[in-house]
Amino acid sequence: MARIICIGEAMKRYMSKTGKQSIGGAELNVAVALSSLGWKTTWLSVLPENDEGMIAAISRTGVESVIIRNDGEVGKYTVIEDEQRVQYQREGSAFALMDPDDINIRTFMQGHEWVHLTGITPFLGQGPRALWNRVMIFSELDDIKLSLDINHRPALCSRDELWDVIEPHLRKVHLLSMSEQDLHWIASKEGMSGSEEEICKQIARKWLINRVGCTFKETQTGRLQGWQKRWSIVATPSEVESSRENKILHRPIEHLGSGDAWVAGVIQNEKNADVIAVIQQSTFGDFFLSNNVDCQSAEFETISGIVNAGIIPIIRSSSREIAEKEARRVLDNGAQCIEISLDTPDCIRLLGSIREKEILKGVGTVQIPTEVVLKSYRRGARFFLSPNNPKGFIEECKMFNSLAIPGVSSIEEAEAAVSQGAVCLKLFHSKNDWRIVEMVKIRELMPEVVLIPVGGVMAEDVEKMFGIGMDAVGIGGALGSMDDIEQQALFSE
Incomplete structure (x- = not known):
């Protein structure tokens, strides 16, 4: 059974209309999805002594949690449904206030084939950035495959600031994933041109990345108002797989977490990573939870x-x-x-x-x-x-x-x-x-x-x-x- 450790912050999530609560966090979402796909998954994070029931809820997904405790708070975010945006309350969170010296991160990473990070963590505070940098270094030294989701958050940093942090580490990355907006920004920044497929290959070649992935979502109009078409690219330095000609039409109920489910599908080497993202968006909450992926994939492709x-x-x-x-x-x-x-x-x-x-x-x-x-x-x-x-x-x-x-x-x-x-x-x-x-x-x-x-x-x-x-x-x-x-x-x- 493959093993992965996902390192990052998770928060309590609230819906603005109903007040419904759940849990979400980009790195945790990947851990939960891979657990559903049969992986042995560990989520490492920092929480206060009173974690408001988060660990109990996460344990029910099959994910093992490694938690360091401090005196901070549980981070929170609210989904503003009418505006389709998210409002974060991270200041003073336990994760943001961490002391990286309290975490023997190299020891925790041992025994895992993969480690997963995002571009969110280094902008949550000095402690998180130091931990993130150490994970980057130890993954290379200990030959652990590393996946990095750019996951730009405008409230945390500019794209230039994010790029200055992650670009020096790209040669350590085995899977780099990004949004369509990230891809076009990198292309402009680095003077790359051509189709999206070709740009992904150029990124893979320039930084010697095993796989570069990018997801695309196309909003529909007319009778398909409320539906979207999803497709993606996964490129190596020499080859590219694109689902541009086989887009999946679906109606998203959930607008958060699909990118994380897609990343899990690519790490798993699933050919139907797009459908895994669609399944996640078909139910409320950030998590991808499925005990019959093949059946659900077939259903959504037929739909x-x-x-x-x-x-x-x-x-x-x-x-x-x-x-x-x-x-x-x-x-x-x-x-x-x-x-x-x-x-x-x-x-x-x-x-x-x-x-x-x-x-x-x-x-x-x-x-x-x-x-x-x-x-x-x-x-x-x-x-x-x-x-x-x-x-x-x-x-x-x-x-x-x-x-x-x-x-x-x-x-x-x-x-x-x-x-x-x-x-x-x-x-x-x-x-x-x-x-x-x-x-x-x-x-x-x-x-x-x-x-x-x-x-x-x-x-x-x-x-x-x-x-x-x-x-x-x-x-x-x-x-x-x-x-x-x-x-x-x-x-x-």
Whole structure:
């Protein structure tokens, strides 16, 4: 089991609207995420004797804490939700007042393959800076791999001040991570040009860094208001991996901590570090906590495809030939995903005949999950819909890393499905059972859940559905009365 020690300050976190409390800190967040990914993780920090329950809470994440005590206070920060900013109260914190001579840091580092730092620590006080410098030196002397997240905090220092501190140490760093803003600033400072991928390689070459990583977030507008697309770059001096062409579309519920989760994913050598960051942003709090990363990764990748498509054409017919013809027509007219209803003859074979890799395929009208999910998954299905929520439906889909979309006809049924692990709901029957006011209400109650109205939806209803916050729409019977031009217009929305 790989071992890492993460060194830095953690604080109590408060939400401005609700007063809800939790714990967060960049280095601790990485430790918690790597613990969820199977690492043996240690967090080293300084806290007062009365740590306000922080250590007890952290211990439940599987992270081992090494704590030095002094007479300072617990640092605090408040998330100003309406303004999407953070207000820190760090002055007088135990960590800021530390005496580095009280910490035999080299001894604590022994036995670890990695140590993780950020650019925050050296600007919290003279003691933290001295400790940070010692960690840098001992990691090189003792051949411990070092990851450094630039993590610029304007309230603590300017970028020039931060760069003056970290640049002399860059040749000691094995993984350097940064934001898009950091990358462009370094490029300007160092006279580098080219694509973001090329600039990351230039940084890796200039300072002989094993890997340089950078994350990107693109805010969406229109029907995707509130969603963002996430992608990243990881470069070595000679090679680069970029997910620019495979951006993940998601709706962040949490705006803090995703960069730390991403760093943990890269340290772990996960190919899906972007999805790990997305999973972290899908729940409240700074921590990434997951006991089934593969399943959640698959769910979010499928959700990204469905929401990006916007329209799920539903193919249902008593004739296999007619169903196949209609499926081909909607795909030729621009559909990016498709649902084949199980009450169509030879449904699963029809599904398998759709061979375009870029098309996201699903199966509808699922009632007996154990008879359908595995067979359909083998034919390429990645999402499953039901008019209700059959027993074992959600669990069976998760077993095969697929997305379950149970049907719900009321907010009570929705709450029950979510309590069973559903992250996406089919509002069915949307015309008969869901009034617009109820759709608005469930949107407000469940901002983290993907909502898809299905049943009686016409082309003219789509704009209204998106306008009240629905994430995608399923359309079946109405497709048959539309000509090719009308379908093309629908799938381009």
